[in-house]
Amino acid sequence: MDEHAPRTGAPDVDVVLLGATGFTGRLAAERLAVLQQRARSEGRPFPTWAVAGRDRGRLDAVVAALPPCAPPPEVVAGVDVYDVGSLARLAARTRVLLNAVGPYTETAPAVIDACVRTGTHYADLSGELPLLRRVVDGFHEPARAAGCQVVQLAGWEALPPDLVALHACRAATGAAPGAWGPGAGASVQRVDVSVRFDQVPAGLRSLSDAVSAGTLASVVEILGDPDAGLVGDPAGLLPTGGHGDDTAAAAVRRVSPLRLRPFREGGRLLGPAVPVAFLDPPVLHRTAALLARESGAPHTPARLREGIDHGPAGGAGALLRLAPQLALAAAQRGLAVVVQLPLSVRTGLADVVRRWLPAPGTGPRPAALHGWEWTVTATAVATGGRRGTATLRGTGHPGYTATAALLVALGLEMAEPDRDSVVAGVVTPGIALGPGTSRHLSTPELALLPS
Ligand SMILES: NC(=O)c1ccc[n+]([C@@H]2O[C@H](COP(=O)([O-])OP(=O)(O)OC[C@H]3O[C@@H](n4cnc5c(N)ncnc54)[C@H](OP(=O)(O)O)[C@@H]3O)[C@@H](O)[C@H]2O)c1
Structure with a gap:
């Protein structure tokens, strides 16, 4: 692994939302804005946050459509998941990166790699089990060594x-x-x-x-994955x-x-x-x-x-x-x-289904x-x-409104400066939230009620 842009200084943003222009990303940005305004009206501090993605115009439009929040999130444009330099710069700037760029099978490993190299906590919504297995195998030990958490399936599932x-x-x-x-x-x-x-x-x-177009696209990715038998x-x-x-x-x-x-x-x-x-x-x-x-x-x-x-x-x-x-x-x-059919049959099937997928960004x-x-x-x-x-x-809709709120709750918890019992590595959402009751899961929209 070559070194690109290891963290050189303290991160200047607490939480970055990558993929904020997508269907789920927009809902997550809205949730952050609502929580920020709520904290402000109650006199509580709120973490700094930014929205990131490829295109400044689309990101500006997302920010313009947010419920009122002051200050508005910073916009970090020019971040492409196929450009490792842009990912390294982004990861180095933040303590927590929430990734809403799907389908994840092809693109998430580069984002996770950038986070692990800089010791940045990472969470996404991917449900592609073959990918999750590869992330466990490839990143658990490096993430442990870096002291950061990599969390997948951090929405309605699982x-x-x-x-x-x-x-x-x-x-x-x-x-x-x-x-x-x-x-x-x-x-x-x-x-x-x-x-x-x-x-x-x-x-x-x-x-x-x-389901959104992005979720359907992810299901198709599983079909064409050599390790689909894990499903x-x-x-x-x-x-x-x-x-x-x-x-x-x-x-x-x-x-x-x-x-x-x-x-x-x-x-x-x-x-x-x-x-x-x-x-x-x-x-x-x-x-x-x-x-x-x-x-x-x-x-x-x-x-x-x-x-x-x-x-x-x-x-x-x-x-x-x-x-x-x-x-x-x-x-x-x-x-x-x-998923047990030969790979050649499944990839053919995936190609056919891809033609019928709805447009990205819809849901x-x-x-x-x-x-x-x-x-x-x-x-x-x-x-x-x-x-x-x-x-x-x-x-809220389990797969989208609630999923966005769950991802945000996890991101805010991971951004807390004094967390107890942080188990580093490729961990699960429950482990990342810790053994206590997070105040981010004590809201009118989402509340954990332990016995
Ligand atoms: N497990 C769960 O509970 C759950 C629930 C909901 C969604 N999901 C998953 O979340 C993912 C997103 O779904 P969605 O419906 O929100 O998808 P979507 O609307 O298609 O959004 C995709 C996002 O990825 C961005 N993107 C695409 N290619 C990029 C690139 N090369 N570099 C940077 N950004 C790029 C798009 O930005 P542009 O504007 O630049 O195109 C957009 O922001 C899917 O994989 C889905 O399966 C999981």
């Missing part, structure tokens, strides 16, 4: 389930305030994560109200390497296979996680494995189940509500089959972005039967 599972495990193992708990001696046997949509805006119309492997992000049949991976696959079937828990009916069930489990198992490693304890995987809460089990109503989820589960099974209609209320709750049961629970309550 921040809420990872965070509440971690807090439920801490409660179940009787962890002291500020201590991690799971993996630190007392093992957790079961973790159940349930997602409830308490309010959904009326008139959601089509696929475009559910569906709950052990795919373990520190020991998810490819092989090592003991830890085998234990995770045996104890906690990926579930697409509905199940009953506490008199409730739970259907498969949406939009995809295969992203969260590898992250939650990585959290437990990394924390076990930190404490020097063996990693004993818990049985993990995750599902959408469809209300009381039994009765025709529950079955009707479950029907669309079963269709989604069937689609996910189909994807699991497709759900404004009416679909608001009017949501949801909760993500985890219950953990430790050896000996002690239970712990934790809930994250949120508002």
